[in-house]
Amino acid sequence: MTEPPIHPHSFRKMVEGWISFLPYREMGFFMMPPKTGVERRILQFIEDKKLHIIFGLKKRTxxxxxxxxEEPKIEKYRLFSELQSQLKRGVKREDISFEGNDLIVLMSTLRENGFDIALFVTGADRMIQNLDFTLFKELVSLNERFDNLSILVFTGVYLLEKRTKSKLFEKNPLAANFFYIPLYSIEDSTQFIKYLEEKWNMHINRKQKEWILKNCSGRLGWIKNAMRLIRERSKITPGEIAEDVSMIDRAQTMVQVFSQEIRKLLEAISQGGYQTQDKDTLYLEYLTKLGLLKKEKGEYIIYPPYLSTIVKKHKQEDEINLNYHLVLSDQEYRVFTHLQKNLNTIVGRDVIAERIWESDVEEKYSEWAIDQLLHRVRTKLIAMKSPYALRTKKGMGFVLLQK
Incomplete structure (x- = not known):
């Protein structure tokens, strides 16, 4: 592979933003468009020591x-267990010897030996949407206890909405560091297309490329999904890409992260002729900083255009489904809604896998993971006293029934 996933300049700017925050050894919140996939860029940086040198990361970090x-809730023991596991991996990468299984002891040992810890946190959007900041309270406690710890939280949720902000500050009095990560640029999108063409040994035609760049620019997950459709059907038309259920599901998942106020604002703008209102000022500023709104000829335009298409098509999510969305994880919700659309119909495991992993299905497919996820969905439906029952059809797939 010779092509990097995004333009080197963009990657440098992104990482430099993270590194510039580390000397403060505090907790910072990086707000970005929902479902940006920043996890890949974080791992790319963490796992490559050469990048640490290139970007001037402080030694002994x-x-x-x-x-x-995106779990709806994480218990303290699970949080500490996962932190300990990840920290041990980090210690191993640095060739440091350590014996023991206690997180606090490990962090204390690293502090005594002059090591800083940079903790990158992702996948907390569901808890934030549920206004459950218990996890952040635990992280704040660690941050206050260890002066060698920096915590960078990446989220697709707007944290400065009144109800969210008040809850956040209640659990985290130090929550004063807010940053914005905008959409990837059109140069990054063009670069990503080249990257996938080389990786998958394929080539897309001019019309397909023009449609992707015009409608999906900045959303690498959408681009990857569209490219996978083209890989499977080289002559697929732009219209067929736009109407494919996997594209719609992926875009809907992004919209569902927005609060009702932001979704209503996007709906109003998507209809055209929107008149600015005082109550929308903060939301307009937020969406503009993320690159999701642009102003052309005095009017706000939703960007990229495919987002506007999805907002128009799916104006208001059903209140019942909104409740499911708050209880189920993203992957669980995608599977549930697909089964719901195909009520009383057996859905094969391959289709379920596509809903779980979307464009990453080839790399992540796991029979065990499918069974575990469906088991969690079934358990949560029972706990919610849902009118739906999930059944397994051995050798065939799964079916959702209405009681």
């Missing part, structure tokens, strides 16, 4: 990534 996988 251990970088670790904590992905919470």
């Amino acid at each position: 251990i970088c670790i990534h904590l992905d919470l996988y």
Whole structure:
């Protein structure tokens, strides 16, 4: 592979933003468009020591990534267990010897030996949406106890909304560091297409490329999904790409992260002729900083255009489904809604796998993971006293029934 996933200049600017925050040894919140996939860039940086040197990372700094996988809730013991596991990996990368299984002892030992810890946290959006900041309280406690710890939280949720901000500050009085990460640029999108063409040994035609860059620019996950569709059907038209269920599902997942206020604002803008209102000022500023809104000829335009298409098509999510969205993880919710759309119909494991892993299905496919996820969905539906029942059809797939 010779092509990097995104333009080197963009990657440098992104990482330099992270590194410039580390000397403060505090907790910082990096707000970005929902479902940006920043996890890949974080791992790219953490696992390549050459990049640490290139970007001037302070020596004796251990970088670790904590992905919470959009779980609705994480208990303290699980948080500490995962932190300990990731920190041990970081210690191993630095060739440091350590014996023991206690997180606090390990962090104390690193501090005594002059090591800083940079903790990158992703996958907490669901907890933030549920206004459950218990996890952040635990992280703040660690941050206050260890003056060698920096915590960078990446989220697709707008943290400065009144109800979210008040809860966040209640649990985290230090929450004053807010940063914005905008959409990837069109140069990054063009670069990503080249990267996938080389990786997958394929080539897309001019019309397909023009449609992707015009409608999906900045959303690498959408681009990857569209490229996978083209790989499977080289003559697929732009219209067919736009209407493919996997594209719609991926875009809907992004929209569902937004609060109702932001979704209503996007709906109003998507209809055209929107008149600015005082109550929308903060939201407009937020969406503009993320690159999701642009102003052309005095009017706000949703960007990229495919997002506007999805907002128009799917104006208001059903309140019942909104409740499911708050209880189920993203992957679980995608599977549930697909089964719901195909009520009383057996859905094969391959289709379920595509809903779980989307464009990464080839790399991540696991029969065990499918069974575990469906088991969690079934358990949560029962706990919610849902009118739906999930059944397994041996050798065939799964079916959702209405009681």
